[in-house]
Amino acid sequence: MARVVVDVMLKPEILDPQGQAVANALPRLGVNDVSSVRIGRRIEIEFAAEPDLDRAREIADKLLANPVIEDFTIHVHQDATAEVA
């Protein structure tokens, strides 16, 4: 099964009140070395056959992201990344 991941984030110049709320809560957890938090969306698209980046880009552009305020990046998901639990 082939999985394409679309990451949608607010453009840097757009305010992110949700991320700001998390950043403001961090000192209460004893975390003082975080300079900013931004919250966006991660969409995992499973293709029945080969992953199709062009198709995924069309889906992201038309359905998933608002190009006025959001940027998106697309990549094929690799299981063997340096991710940790």
Next chain:
Amino acid sequence: MARVVVDVMLKPEILDPQGQAVANALPRLGVNDVSSVRIGRRIEIEFAAEPDLDRAREIADKLLANPVIEDFTIHVHQDATAEVA
């Protein structure tokens, strides 16, 4: 500036109506080879100094994810990935 990315996704056994709605809309765009769409959150945490994965994991666990219904993965953001615009 060091950036840690936390990806929060619903556990596989939890229904995702938002992703299902996107998947159901795809045939109207002429896309018929997508088997599923799951929508989660991507949180970018900028550390003022070194990225701290343990600290990020604590933040994710306490503030960002609901461990009853969500899984999260943490990784340090690398700019030189195979991402495309």
